[in-house]
Amino acid sequence: MSDSADFKPTLLQIQETARILRLAVRLVWRSSSRLLVGFIMLLVLQALLVPLRLALTRVVIDRAAFDLGLLENLDTAAALLPLLVWIGLAAAVLALGQLIQPFSSTFQGLAADRLTGFVTEQIIRAANRMQGLARFEDPDFADDLQRARKRAPRGALNLIILVGRSAIELFTAIGLALVLFALHPLIPFLLILAALPQMKRQWEYSERTNSHLYIQTPESRRLEYSREVLLSPDSAKDVHLYAMGPFFRRRYDSIFASTTESLNQMRRPLAVKVSLAAILATLASSAVYLYVVWLILQGERTVGDLALYGGAATVLQVNLIALGTEIGLLPVVLGFLPSLFRIIEAPPDLPQNGISFDGTGASPKRPLPTEAAMSALPFRFQSIVFENVSFAYPGNADQVLRDLSFSMASDECVALVGRNGAGKTTIVKLLLRLYDPTSGRILLNGVDLKDYDLSGLRRQMGVIFQDFVRYELTAAENIGMGQIDLLHDATRLAAAAERAGAAELLHRLPDGLDTQLGRAFGGRELSDGEWQKLALSRAYLRDARLLVLDEPTASLDVQTEYEIYTRFHELTRDRITLLISHRFSTVRMADRILYLADGRIQEAGNHVELIDLGGEYARLFRLQAAQYLGRNSVGPSP
Numbered sequence: 001m002s003d004s005a006d007f008k009p010t011l012l013q014i015q016e017t018a019r020i021l022r023l024a025v026r027l028v029w030r031s032s033s034r035l036l037v038g039f040i041m042l043l044v045l046q047a048l049l050v051p052l053r054l055a056l057t058r059v060v061i062d063r064a065a066f067d068l069g070l071l072e073n074l075d076t077a078a079a080l081l082p083l084l085v086w087i088g089l090a091a092a093v094l095a096l097g098q099l100i101q102p103f104s105s106t107f108q109g110l111a112a113d114r115l116t117g118f119v120t121e122q123i124i125r126a127a128n129r130m131q132g133l134a135r136f137e138d139p140d141f142a143d144d145l146q147r148a149r150k151r152a153p154r155g156a157l158n159l160i161i162l163v164g165r166s167a168i169e170l171f172t173a174i175g176l177a178l179v180l181f182a183l184h185p186l187i188p189f190l191l192i193l194a195a196l197p198q199m200k201r202q203w204e205y206s207e208r209t210n211s212h213l214y215i216q217t218p219e220s221r222r223l224e225y226s227r228e229v230l231l232s233p234d235s236a237k238d239v240h241l242y243a244m245g246p247f248f249r250r251r252y253d254s255i256f257a258s259t260t261e262s263l264n265q266m267r268r269p270l271a272v273k274v275s276l277a278a279i280l281a282t283l284a285s286s287a288v289y290l291y292v293v294w295l296i297l298q299g300e301r302t303v304g305d306l307a308l309y310g311g312a313a314t315v316l317q318v319n320l321i322a323l324g325t326e327i328g329l330l331p332v333v334l335g336f337l338p339s340l341f342r343i344i345e346a347p348p349d350l351p352q353n354g355i356s357f358d359g360t361g362a363s364p365k366r367p368l369p370t371e372a373a374m375s376a377l378p379f380r381f382q383s384i385v386f387e388n389v390s391f392a393y394p395g396n397a398d399q400v401l402r403d404l405s406f407s408m409a410s411d412e413c414v415a416l417v418g419r420n421g422a423g424k425t426t427i428v429k430l431l432l433r434l435y436d437p438t439s440g441r442i443l444l445n446g447v448d449l450k451d452y453d454l455s456g457l458r459r460q461m462g463v464i465f466q467d468f469v470r471y472e473l474t475a476a477e478n479i480g481m482g483q484i485d486l487l488h489d490a491t492r493l494a495a496a497a498e499r500a501g502a503a504e505l506l507h508r509l510p511d512g513l514d515t516q517l518g519r520a521f522g523g524r525e526l527s528d529g530e531w532q533k534l535a536l537s538r539a540y541l542r543d544a545r546l547l548v549l550d551e552p553t554a555s556l557d558v559q560t561e562y563e564i565y566t567r568f569h570e571l572t573r574d575r576i577t578l579l580i581s582h583r584f585s586t587v588r589m590a591d592r593i594l595y596l597a598d599g600r601i602q603e604a605g606n607h608v609e610l611i612d613l614g615g616e617y618a619r620l621f622r623l624q625a626a627q628y629l630g631r632n633s634v635g636p637s638p
Contacts (some may be wrong), residue, residue, distance in 0.1 A: 020337050021163070031118035032111045038079040039107040039161075042100055047168040048358060049097045054311045056090040062127055062304035078304075106163065119340065124344045131454055133434045133450045136396045138141045139218070147339035169323045176316040180288070183309045186286060192317055194284035198277035199324025205270040209263065219259050226252040237399045281317050288313035326584050331447050350433060350454060381460070381545040382445045384431070386407045389440035390599075399438070400426045402599040413577040415590035417617060422596040424468075424580050428548055431578065432461060462544030466580075468535035472518035472528075475509055475534065482538035492541060500536035507598055552586075584621045592618065 028036055061077070063083045078086070123145075135228075136139045175189035179463075225247050229235045239245055289310040295301040301309075384407065391401040398421045407413045416424040429435050430442060433449055442449045449457065462482065471478050479496055480487035493513060497503050509515035509524060516523030534553060581587050588607035594618045595603035595610070603615045608616040 013211055015382050022343065023341055024337060025121075028111070028115055029121065029429045033113035035107055035111040035114065039104065039111055042104040042107060043165060043168050046097065046100055046104065047172045049093055049100075049276055050172050051179065051312075053090070053093050053097070054179075054315070056086065056093055057311065058304035058308035060086045060090050060304075061307050062302050065303050065435065089428075108578070122344050123340070126346060129346070129348050131348060131433070132436075133429065135349050137344070138394065141343075142221065143218060143545060144339040144342050148343050162329055164324050169319045169326070173316055173319045174322065175314045176319065180309060180316065182289075183292070183305075186289075187194045187290050187313070188316070191281075191284050191288070191313060192320065195281045195317060195320035195324070196323055198274060198281050199327070201270070201274040201277045202321075202324040203327060205267070205274055206265060223252060223255045223259070226255065233289055235379045281321060285313045285317040286620040350436065383440075383441040383443070384445075384546070384576055386427075386430075387441045387443060389430065389437045389442060391423075391430060391435065391438045393435075400599055401430075401437075403440070404600060405440075406601055406604070408576045408578065408593055410576055411574065412592065413579055415579040415587045415593045416596055417584075417593055417620075418596035419585055423599050424596055425550065427596075428463075428550060428578065428580070431546075431548065432463065433457065459542075459547040460575075461544040461548065462546070463548040464532075464535050464539040464552050468532065468538075470518065470531050472514075472520040472523070474513065475506060475515050476513035477515055478517060479513075479537045479541055482541035486541060493537075494539045496541035497533075499540045502530075502533035502537045503532050504624060505533055544573050547575050548580075549577065551567065551582070552578045552579070584624050 024230075037330055039202045059078045060083070063078045063086050081089075130136065157210055177192070179190045180191070218498055230245060230252070239248070289306070290308045292301060292306045296303060296306060375419050384404050386404050390399055392399045398623075404423075404427075406414075415453070416427060418424055426435075430437055433454060436450065439599055444452065446455075463638065471481060473481075476490070476493055477487065479493045479502075482496070486492045490513060494503070494506070505526075506512055517526060519525050532552075537545065539549070539552075553581055577590075578588070579590055592604065592606055594601050595615070597616065602611060602619050604608055605613065607621075611621065612618075
């Protein structure tokens with residue numbers, strides 16, 4: 001029973017290794033099949049040249065000894081050609097080996113480049129299949145992504161190279177063993193036995209160091225984060241202003257020292273064991289030299305045999321050690337490839353396009369009308385309803401939202417108000433289907449969001465997040481990211497900029513819409529408010545049925561904010577608008593205000609109704625109004 005228990009994990013490991021090898025071969029073949037075939041052919045040719053070079057060396061030495069009168073008898077093969085011809089053939093084989101090497105390296109480099117590009121493309125495609133945020137916020141997925149990005153692209157090719165070289169070295173070793181068998185049947189077996197301890201130690205060295213590196217991936221991400229904080233222009237202001245450089249340097253040095261020291265403590269004794277095992281292998285091959293010299297002194301062998309058998313013993317040892325080294329490297333490669341395949345093979349995280357979570361296709365999706373159909377038909381987002389929605393982030397038992405219910409209607413602007421952490425941004429993420437509710441439903445026109453095609457649904461959503469992205473692209477591209485198919489429609493881009501109050505900004509840019517923005521590529525840097533105007537333009541470019549504005553004017557000057565809000569109802573007409581803001585001057589323009597606390601809606605109504613209610617919303621409004629008016633106390637509501 002115990003034997004079976006011990007055998008099962010081993011069998012599973014073998015099956016998993018075989019599966020990874022198959023996947024790696026498929027990846028390499030798909031990325032560069034011709035280069036792979038060419039590289040393997042060159043490796044085979046290099047392997048064949050090894051025994052051929054030894055045999056020619058023996059013939060040259062024996063022929064030279066015979067011509068000098070140092071050898072009385074010459075075998076038939078050496079007698080076929082003059083010495084100079086044999087020397088020429090030996091030199092040609094040596095030159096051919098030298099000629100092949102750069103071609104082999106070039107083929108390997110080209111295949112590696114192709115594979116790196118191909119694997120990176122697969123990782124990007126896999127990431128794009130993740131329509132939600134849960135996996136990107138999962139530390140285990142982040143570790144897999146780190147391993148895949150840093151090590152796995154060349155890992156598949158390295159695995160094929162290691163297996164190919166190992167096979168060639170094995171065949172070469174077999175050929176050399178047969179040569180040595182002719183000298184004495186026990187010699188190849190003794191040499192192999194002497195090499196086994198080093199092969200075992202080399203495997204142990206690679207396997208244990210690789211396991212250590214794999215486990216240290218989270219620490220490697222922390223190390224990289226500390227380095228990026230010190231080197232990133234985004235954090236440079238804070239780093240210099242608050243003198244954070246020494247702190248992050250110490251943090252970097254501490255993590256680096258702890259990770260490398262633990263690795264070095266493991267490596268030192270392992271390296272000693274490998275070296276001691278190598279001494280045994282070296283003594284074994286030296287014994288073959290001494291044995292051949294003894295046979296020569298006895299007149300049983302020629303001087304050329306010393307080159308043949310002594311060289312065969314040396315090369316056999318080198319091949320066996322290389323074989324052990326490369327087999328020992330397999331854990332290094334195999335250790336990181338599973339992370340790559342877990343990412344590439346990961347199914348979509350949200351059900352879409354008729355595919356349910358279990359892959360049965362039993363839940364067909366409801367497509368939204370096309371843009372042309374929407375223009376021709378009276379299709380609208382009539383209503384969005386949160387029906388008893390609760391939500392907890394993956395890996396966290398605490399619920400952010402608890403049995404939440406509210407609705408939004410067409411032509412209505414609903415504002416969410418509440419303290420930080422009340423769940424406002426979580427509601428937005430659920431509404432955009434970046435997550436699905438833990439329980440409850442979100443209905444669009446009476447139909448669960450899950451029943452709509454996800455890509456079609458999101459094409460009808462215009463969003464500006466509080467932490468909007470500043471693209472190091474042209475102004476046109478910054479706006480055009482809102483709807484890629486309008487990227488080159490200058491009229492629509494300008495109209496979106498006008499609605500967002502960014503028209504004057506575009507006129508001031510040296511090349512207008514074609515101006516490169518951001519310092520990374522030598523472009524024009526903008527203020528926070530100017531970047532936010534472009535982000536607003538991006539949201540307005542898409543003629544969306546749902547508009548989500550998360551702190552849309554946080555960085556805007558008072559004049560621009562006033563201009564936008566004087567046209568607010570025009571900008572939000574014929575759509576449902578969800579507004580999040582801490583500015584009550586903004587919130588009071590909404591048709592309905594929801595005050596959120598502890599994951600639930602505590603108060604609801606328009607601004608006047610909530611002020612009259614005298615609850616938490618009214619208190620916060622008066623508090624903010626007092627700050628604007630310079631009062632020392634909150635006082636009554638105006």
